[in-house]
Amino acid sequence: MRHRVLIGLAAIFLAFSVTVAVPALAAGPLLTVNIVQTSVWNTGYGATVAIVNVGDAASSTWTVEFDLPAGTTITNSWSSVPTGSGQHHTFVNAAYNGDIVPGAQESFGFNVSGLGLPYNCTVNGVPCSAGTPSPSQTTTPGPSSSPSPSPTPSSSPSPSPTGSGDVVDVATGAQLSTALAAAVPGQTIRLASGEYRGSFLARRSGTSAQPITLTGPRTAVLVNDGPSGSAPSCPNPTVGWDPGYGLWLVDAPHWNLVGFTVRDSKKGVVLDNSPHVTIDGLHVHHIDEEGVHFRRSSADGIIRNSVVEHTGLVQPRYGEGVYIGSAGSNWNCHGNSGGADRSDRVQVIGNRIGPYVAAEHVDVKEGTLNGVIRDNTFDGRGIAGQNSADSWVDVKGSGYVIENNTGTFAPPGTFANGYETHNPTTTPTFQNGCGNVWRSNSSDLGGVGVYAVYITSRSKCSGNLNVVYASNTFRNAASGLTNIPVTP
Incomplete structure (x- = not known):
């Protein structure tokens, strides 16, 4: 059995339960809303909102609204359609999580800048009638705990996946494995709340017009207790070997992974030769190594509206939050396109990454091109500094927009700079770590970091220089914004 060192931030609960008032004898949906503050940092917090149907009929849609005090603003959200006017915020269900049958729940989440708590809450237009006690802030790691609502396994699973045609409902690990193996373009595999233990591998292809979707609420939790067996020389699906990945897509383009949780696995979500995959609203946490890896030319992927935290629990040097591509030394295994791992044009948008991501929050490897890293929140607490992993983002690829x-950043941790570039030499020869652009980023270096953006070399990027715009802001830096001339 693998032994993990679990470093956690105890979940802090906003005791905020909201019930729609309906006549006592009326049949229909009855919704409660619980807002759970999953993490707190010096300048804000993240929260998950669970909508539970305790009534006796299905609810087909939900709308949650609340106000935030002045000085507190929402920075990003996931698994909902948000709108806002001033301090008033509205969240409508996404296309995949509006239906809630009796006894079930759906969820969405948000991050804020500021520490003010929601008030004047309504659900489906009915005023809420519960208080919001102020939580005590936690700034140091406590006992390991799951920041999401605790899942409960299905007590009465059906012997095989249910549903027909476009939707397949699953409630056990065995059903999920069967559904993944049989998936067809245009199909949706829908997870019930509960814990799914096993080795979950998908090798089926969707299409651009008919992607395959795996979706579930945040309380649908994938866990892999591996690894086990004898590993091949390069990671490939092999009979008798379990790599320990929470979810593994191999030669599986055009998938949508939506809403669920992956935890307590060697690696979280791994994509191999699986381009055009969208990861939306996942929660990946308490992972031995990296959280999400776009590998083996898994190009044109997106991870958005997701939370990745508590990675690198066993091997901090391999504990990246989001890992794009492969180091040149691993191209013999993962370089299946001209010798390089061409996981190009990957977009990392609107996520919260950290705290307790032991390596880089986003590690962009050499040989990859033209990605986007935008609208994310990086919490540097817990970064370990092993293997030179001492920044939020390390860009060894080229042509990225950040x-x-x-x-x-705040202690504990080892922190050098907010963003860094490096220029490894590879064969075939690429101009690595060049032509990247930083603009409108806000960096608080905690009085520890030297520069917000540190460019390792200008001479190695002749004709394709990195650019740092004056729209970037910083504070608490030992030296300043950047070590190169700033572009107006």
Whole structure:
């Protein structure tokens, strides 16, 4: 059995339960809303909102609204359609999580800048009638705990996946494995709330017009207790070997992974030769190594509106939050396109990454091109500094746009700079770590970091220089914004 060192931030609960008032004898949906503050940092917090149907009929849609005090603003959200006017915020269900049958729940989440708590809450237009006690802030790691609502396994699983045609409902690990193996273009595999233990592998292809979707609420939790067996020389599906990945897509383009949780696995979500995959609203946490890996030329992927935290629990040097591509030394295994791992044009948008991501929050490897890292929140607490992993983002690829991100650092951790570039030499020869652009990023270096953006070399990027715009802001830096001339 694998032994993990679990470093956790105890979940802090906003005791905020909201019930729609309906006549006592009326049949129909009855919704409660619980807002759970999953993490707190010096300048904000993240929360998950669970909508539970305790009535006796299905609810087909939900709308949650609330106000935030002045000085507190929402920075990003996931698994809902948000709108806002001033301090008033509205969240409508996404296309995949509006239906809630009796006894079930759906959820969405949000991050805020500021520490003010929601008030004047309504659900489906009915005023809420519960208080919101102020939680005590936690700034140091406590006992391991799951920041999401605790899942409960299905007590009466059906012997095989249910549903027909476009939707397949699953409630056990065995059903999920069967559904993944048999998936067809245009199909949706829908997870019930509960814990799914096993080795979950998908090798079926969707299409651009008919992607395959795996979706579930945040309380649908994938866990892999592996690894086990004898590993091949390069990671490939092999009879008798379990790599320990929470979810593994191999040669499986055009998938949508939506809403669920992956935890307590060697690696979280791994994509191999699986381009055009969208990861939306996942919660990946308490992972031995990296959280999400776009690998083996898994190009044109997106991870958005997701939370990745508590990674690198066993091997901090391999504990990246989001890992794009592969190091040149691993191209013999993962370089299946001209010798390089061409996981190009990956977009990392609107996520919260950290705290307790032991390596880089986003590690962009050499040989990859033209990605986007935008609108993310990076919480640097717990970064370990092993293997030179001492920044939020390390860019060894080229042509990336890094913009509108918010990064903070506070102890514990080892921190050098907010963003860094490096220029490894590879064969075939690429101009690595060049032609990247930083603009409108906000960096708080905690009085420890030297520069918000540190460019390792200008001479190695002749004709394709990195650019740092004056729209970037910083504070608490030992030296300043950047070590190169700033572009107006």
